Amino acid sequence: MRFLHTGDWHIGKKLYGYDLLADQKDIIEQILTIAIEQQVDAIVIAGDLYDRSLPSVEACQLLNQSFIKMNLEKKMPLLVISGNHDSDVRLSTGMPWYEQTDFHLYTDLQQSFTPIEMGDTQFFLLPYFEPIAARLYFEEENLTLQEAIKKIITKMYDLFDADKKHVLVTHFFIDGSSRCDSETTVEVGGLNGIPYDLLQDFDYVALGHLHSKNALKKENALYSGSPLKFSLSEKNDQKGVWIVDSQTMQPEFHELQPKRDVRSLEASFEELTNPAFYQQLDRSCFWYFQLTDRSVITNMMAQLRSIYPNILGVERVNGRKKENQISKIKERKKTPYHMLTSFFEEITGDTLTKKQRDWLEEGLQQATDTEKRNQDAT
Amino acid sequence: MRFLHTGDWHIGKKLYGYDLLADQKDIIEQILTIAIEQQVDAIVIAGDLYDRSLPSVEACQLLNQSFIKMNLEKKMPLLVISGNHDSDVRLSTGMPWYEQTDFHLYTDLQQSFTPIEMGDTQFFLLPYFEPIAARLYFEEENLTLQEAIKKIITKMYDLFDADKKHVLVTHFFIDGSSRCDSETTVEVGGLNGIPYDLLQDFDYVALGHLHSKNALKKENALYSGSPLKFSLSEKNDQKGVWIVDSQTMQPEFHELQPKRDVRSLEASFEELTNPAFYQQLDRSCFWYFQLTDRSVITNMMAQLRSIYPNILGVERVNGRKKENQISKIKERKKTPYHMLTSFFEEITGDTLTKKQRDWLEEGLQQATDTEKRNQDAT
Structure with a gap:
């Protein structure tokens, strides 16, 4: 049988x-x-x-x-x-x-x-x-x-x-x-x-x-x-x-062939929203994207969902190796400046530019001043 | 057929x-x-x-x-x-x-x-x-x-x-x-x-x-x-x-004969907890009692439940006619003393004794004094 x-x-x-x-x-x-x-x-x-x-x-x-x-x-x-x-x-x-x-x-x-x-x-x-x-x-x-x-x-x-x-x-x-x-x-x-x-x-x-x-x-x-x-x-x-x-x-x-397959793809936001690119894809699938962009994208999910109605989610790959986990900062005595620069490096796989370093120092200085003023007042 | x-x-x-x-x-x-x-x-x-x-x-x-x-x-x-x-x-x-x-x-x-x-x-x-x-x-x-x-x-x-x-x-x-x-x-x-x-x-x-x-x-x-x-x-x-x-x-x-019937009974707490009385009853029934007592009975439900394991509830009949609903107090200008005495009469079908009237007056006087002191303090 x-x-x-x-x-x-x-x-x-x-x-x-x-x-x-x-x-x-x-x-x-x-x-x-x-x-x-x-x-x-x-x-x-x-x-x-x-x-x-x-x-x-x-x-x-x-x-x-x-x-x-x-x-x-x-x-x-x-x-x-x-x-x-x-x-x-x-x-x-x-x-x-x-x-x-x-x-x-x-x-x-x-x-x-x-x-x-x-x-x-x-x-x-x-x-x-x-x-x-x-x-x-x-x-x-x-x-x-x-x-x-x-x-x-x-x-x-x-x-x-x-x-x-x-x-x-x-x-x-x-x-x-x-x-x-x-x-x-x-x-x-x-x-x-x-x-x-x-x-x-x-x-x-x-x-x-x-x-x-x-x-x-x-x-x-x-x-x-x-x-x-x-x-x-x-x-x-x-x-x-x-x-x-x-x-x-x-x-x-x-x-068996599913009506809607589960797929993933690494691409930039520009590619994903470009008709010449997405018309090659079966957009009815359940898509999960590894986004290569680093910048903030306003209303990203809504924009992607209008093209990919069954989108499962988006992950930023951002240049750093995907296997990497964010390592714990072990040296607790690091200054805020060092903690922030090494966090940035770990996430992006890149170092801060001169301008970014200036912004960071300026921001930290303002935070320190504010804290000091608050302490003096009490 | x-x-x-x-x-x-x-x-x-x-x-x-x-x-x-x-x-x-x-x-x-x-x-x-x-x-x-x-x-x-x-x-x-x-x-x-x-x-x-x-x-x-x-x-x-x-x-x-x-x-x-x-x-x-x-x-x-x-x-x-x-x-x-x-x-x-x-x-x-x-x-x-x-x-x-x-x-x-x-x-x-x-x-x-x-x-x-x-x-x-x-x-x-x-x-x-x-x-x-x-x-x-x-x-x-x-x-x-x-x-x-x-x-x-x-x-x-x-x-x-x-x-x-x-x-x-x-x-x-x-x-x-x-x-x-x-x-x-x-x-x-x-x-x-x-x-x-x-x-x-x-x-x-x-x-x-x-x-x-x-x-x-x-x-x-x-x-x-x-x-x-x-x-x-x-x-x-x-x-x-x-x-x-x-x-x-x-x-x-x-x-059809239910295993546990639904029944109700008007009786006093003393009767309900008296073996000579309750041994006449099928205590496995779902009992609902109209209690004739007026006084506070400590731990009443627990005591009744130990005798009537399937008790549904207890209602106080307290002498007033069961059909009566508590009427709305229409004369809003009544003093607290009059509101309380007529509420008591309506619920119990009885009037306050001399001692109860004295307690009531004393309690109301204390409440009025306290309120006055609080007002003076602010």
Whole structure:
């Protein structure tokens, strides 16, 4: 059998305050199109369907409509788990009715011991859970997440049908994975990650939780990554879905094309506001600019926004090396004059001109005089 | 065919801050028990399943579990509409899958033109809607709620199967109905009520919205009332459900017994705290007391709460007639002494004793002296 592996839809998420619902609707349609073209037997969604446990009405509407279209209209079987961003109870609404049309939505740890058979494959769906849920299920105090996962996987192995392939769908941080900015690190995988070794007996592990498809480099365990870029740090990621054939278990990557891509560019304000320059760019993208200018630009953001309606932000690069952090001024006994000149040098990578030095001395002198007069008066 | 008519469950509602979830779980079980005993072919729920458009996780859990038990476990067909307290979009989650097991959940005006046939009866399910929804549906600006309902009912009449009985399930304020305190009057029925005349051609109208079963006195149109008392004003209501047989369309009332009833009692603090007295009472009820005492009682609520854990509140009756409102002091030129004595008389229905009059004069004299000293000092 063949399946499509996706996850981390985060419906309702905003990017720098911009609503992504239209982008998310579009990308879900692309996912369904790929699934149909690739003639898969099921779509696997590895958690974090919503961005919040209490999604907006508009987010609910999009997910409801997407499920109706995929499962009822296009008769596409769905294998879905909840992630750490989903409310297990809220997401589970309607669940037992969904089973009738091969839409399997698991939100509770104990459901994971009911594998779903499709063709030559047994699917084990393990939703995200907090350690407390495992402690209650196994009736063991102080069970860690790692110990819980070990017990769960061991129990799953007992359910293995030797004549079948075995796929695990889950939503945790696997040790050795790399993170990006749009994942909420405080929540990542509970306290710690899951050792990859525990998962080795599965033919394929369809992971959700991390937003880059390259987060874990293992042959049989892959994150699908999010279908859209949810942070600037993902600007160079290629988003997509995995198509897996159970015969080979060799995942094939299929690209998704966002309505509005996340991009960054280093340029001067003059370039950015020059039609000959910006007409070369896809201005509907979410742009982040590294501005090379040093001077003050009046009403800069408003001017840029009128050209780039989805601008994410602007950073001044100003000649100094971008990697540099402003170093702490360690010599506390420096005079104000020295502190100001070295601050200027650090920020701009340049030294003060004669005129600037004169202005500075004059300003400091005035400040000193004023302070002295105030002291004499009291 | 036979059906049970209920509504206004308001799952998640609190009574004076007390959580009612356990009471609501119990009462829903009673409703199901009556439905099974009465061998009905369907349960009709006439809107306001939740108390809020954004119900708590616990409220979601209770409604999800109730639907699973009624429809999947007990195979009970359900005919359900959303009310003004429900979010149509959120409540509609899972809807198209529910149809497969005769669970018909209508949350959108346009669904109301798809009647549901059961036995000898056509059910028309008209969920609560805002006038804007009707304006969009009929593509008519400025349509009032009354005009919209008229158009909707006319359209329904065209769908009438002459060989069937016709039942309307809806959630609005019908003109001439009487209200109680637990209904949010600002939202009742949009701006105005629906004229009863419009509904006369239905054999039965199963209404939701008002919380008393006696809110409307019409032969073929009844509010089910809420299954629990949601305000003190309902303390003398008998809550229950209607059982309707389509042969006669004569609704029979079946009582529900709450886990914790809402009651009030006029008594003295001494009585209320006397074991011989309170052991006669069901102390688990939601009690509201009219206290006959006049004196200050230290730590009164804490003492009463230790005996009556679900106490709603205490009102001082203090001898004056309860119907009396404190009248406005019209003669503004009254002296402070006269204002205070008449205030005391009005509140207590009694006159000041000689000692009380002396205290009052002394206190007023001191206040006047202090004021005078302050004025002299400036």
